[in-house]
Amino acid sequence: MMSSRTSEKIAFLFLFLATLLIVVPVGLIIVIIIQKGWPAISWEFVSDIPRQGMRAGGIFPAIVGTIYIVLGSIIFALPIGLLAAIYLSEYAKNNYLNRMIKLAIVNLAGVPSVVYGLFGLAIFVIFFKFGASILSGSLTLAIMILPIIITTSREALESVPYSFREVSYSIGASKWQTIRHIVLPNAIPGILTGTILGLGRAAGETAPILFTVAAFYLPQLPKSLFDQAMALPYHLYVISTQVPNVDEKVRYGTALVLLFLVLFMNLVAIIIRYQFRKKKKW
Amino acid sequence: MRKYKEFVIEKLILLCGLASIFFVLLIFLFLLKEGISLFSTITLKRFLFGKNWYPISDPAELEILPLILGSFWVTLGAAIISIPIGVGCAIYIAEVAHPKLKEILKTGIELLAAIPSVVLGFIGMVTLVPWVKEVFNLPTGLTALSGSVMLAFMAMPTIVSIAEDALYSIPKTYKEGSLALGATHWQTIYRVLLPAASSGIVAAVMLGVGRVIGETMAVMMITGNAALLPHSILQPVRTLTATIAAEMGEAVVGSEHYFALFAIGIVLFIISFVINVTADTFLHKKK
Numbered sequence: 039m040m041s042s043r044t045s046e047k048i049a050f051l052f053l054f055l056a057t058l059l060i061v062v063p064v065g066l067i068i069v070i071i072i073q074k075g076w077p078a079i080s081w082e083f084v085s086d087i088p089r090q091g092m093r094a095g096g097i098f099p100a101i102v103g104t105i106y107i108v109l110g111s112i113i114f115a116l117p118i119g120l121l122a123a124i125y126l127s128e129y130a131k132n133n134y135l136n137r138m139i140k141l142a143i144v145n146l147a148g149v150p151s152v153v154y155g156l157f158g159l160a161i162f163v164i165f166f167k168f169g170a171s172i173l174s175g176s177l178t179l180a181i182m183i184l185p186i187i188i189t190t191s192r193e194a195l196e197s198v199p200y201s202f203r204e205v206s207y208s209i210g211a212s213k214w215q216t217i218r219h220i221v222l223p224n225a226i227p228g229i230l231t232g233t234i235l236g237l238g239r240a241a242g243e244t245a246p247i248l249f250t251v252a253a254f255y256l257p258q259l260p261k262s263l264f265d266q267a268m269a270l271p272y273h274l275y276v277i278s279t280q281v282p283n284v285d286e287k288v289r290y291g292t293a294l295v296l297l298f299l300v301l302f303m304n305l306v307a308i309i310i311r312y313q314f315r316k317k318k319k320w
Numbered sequence: 321m322r323k324y325k326e327f328v329i330e331k332l333i334l335l336c337g338l339a340s341i342f343f344v345l346l347i348f349l350f351l352l353k354e355g356i357s358l359f360s361t362i363t364l365k366r367f368l369f370g371k372n373w374y375p376i377s378d379p380a381e382l383e384i385l386p387l388i389l390g391s392f393w394v395t396l397g398a399a400i401i402s403i404p405i406g407v408g409c410a411i412y413i414a415e416v417a418h419p420k421l422k423e424i425l426k427t428g429i430e431l432l433a434a435i436p437s438v439v440l441g442f443i444g445m446v447t448l449v450p451w452v453k454e455v456f457n458l459p460t461g462l463t464a465l466s467g468s469v470m471l472a473f474m475a476m477p478t479i480v481s482i483a484e485d486a487l488y489s490i491p492k493t494y495k496e497g498s499l500a501l502g503a504t505h506w507q508t509i510y511r512v513l514l515p516a517a518s519s520g521i522v523a524a525v526m527l528g529v530g531r532v533i534g535e536t537m538a539v540m541m542i543t544g545n546a547a548l549l550p551h552s553i554l555q556p557v558r559t560l561t562a563t564i565a566a567e568m569g570e571a572v573v574g575s576e577h578y579f580a581l582f583a584i585g586i587v588l589f590i591i592s593f594v595i596n597v598t599a600d601t602f603l604h605k606k607k
């Protein structure tokens with residue numbers, strides 16, 4: 039019979055090993071991408087159009103396309119998401135409807151990304167006749183990131199102490215005035231965190247933009263909302279699977295730029311949240 | 321005037337509050353609208369349980385059992401890998417790790433969740449796939465196993481963060497009571513904390529698995545995409561998601577093939593709906 043101290047040591051060792059099994063491969067993935075992608079990074083790589091059938095040149099149109107699509111999606115998702123969060127935190131009563139809304143948010147977050155792609159194709163590209171365009175892609179991604187924005191904004195709003203609201207009511211402010219001038223300003227860092235997380239998610243997704251906006255190869259920049267655009271994640275997919283004989287350096291370089299973009303946004307969001315929690319006055 | 325303005329704003333807020341319900345219904349309706357026509361030419365039973373997926377032969381055969389099994393094997397493999405590791409890591413973060421290390425690990429897990437699936441797919445292609453080919457001496461490393469390993473890394477962040485939350489939200493008195501009775505920390509964890517957090521951990525596992533079933537890009541890049549009935553985890557398979565992503569570009573709008581891809585979308589939507597609703601019930605069980 040093992041002593042309970044020994045079995046505890048063994049158990050904790052296994053827990054530690056499990057943690058290592060996640061941390062080490064992830065660290066390796068990031069190190070490999072940086073190591074092999076870094077030599078590809080140059081001013082030309084991020085500012086030139088793809089050349090020689092995407093085997094050389096740069097990825098500028100894909101970067102710009104991703105920025106357009108992501109900004110487009112946040113323009114749609116932020117107002118709706120923020121107002122929805124205000125509803126849930128300030129207006130909703132604890133009833134059946136509220137429960138349904140929360141369940142809908144959970145489901146929206148769980149819908150597979152490729153199903154969003156199908157939905158975007160059916161409604162925006164075909165039904166509303168927007169075609170494969172930045173508008174269709176942005177709208178599709180907007181609905182996909184809505185749950186992230188609602189959930190994080192709601193948490194931020196709910197973390198504002200109730201006493202703040204009571205003071206505001208007691209000096210005669212209306213409900214909306216209280217929300218507008220007291221609750222929202224105190225929740226801004228949390229809302230910002232959610233927005234950036236949403237941006238990061240939208241920037242990295244491929245499946246929802248496959249049929250709604252992404253162009254295989256488009257060497258010029260999009261001129262209007264109704265143009266197709268290249269996008270970084272789709273570009274990485276294309277050059278790693280669809281185009282033969284692409285220099286490995288170019289693939290790793292593209293992966294590095296995408297990874298950097300997404301992780302940078304997430305890191306910024308995490309730092310804002312961390313600072314906000316530290317500085318909290320209440 | 322101000323009253324009027326507030327009235328409009330509050331109605332707008334209500335409307336946005338209902339938006340999530342509206343969008344869930346809208347997604348389902350549009351999938352249904354495009355997918356339902358398929359069932360005028362093929363029965364539901366044959367669509368789900370038939371063995372032949374030959375969308376471009378004439379007449380097209382649109383039966384998705386190979387795809388369902390493809391998704392099933394990849395998901396099962398990923399679950400077997402990710403559940404013990406994920407839950408173990410969650411316990412380590414929640415109970416064992418030093419507070420400073422805990423913060424770092426949680427940030428790391430969050431960043432892992434943020435890595436785009438296409439990047440994981442790419443890395444899987446250039447590192448894991450050649451390795452699997454070598455080790456198992458296969459004609460190709462693009463197999464269900466490769467997909468499972470890579471997807472396990474997409475399930476783990478979900479499992480870790482939700483299970484860690486569940487462990488963290490157990491009242492501290494449970495732990496103190498057990499320790500006061502002379503139990504060791506480990507005995508407390510597996511006799512008191514794990515049972516108390518069990519419904520949250522079940523939900524964590526379900527949501528992790530849900531994420532794997534819905535994953536598209538990584539799976540399309542590394543599982544080989546052969547729409548045949550899989551016999552072993554070392555064969556190429558094709559999942560439901562990868563089929564949609566790979567074929568929708570070529571399907572003619574309004575063709576049977578197009579309808580069938582939307583019908584697969586309905587199947588995926590229903591699977592994710594069931595998983596999420598069940599997981600949500602588990603999460604709210606104790607409250």
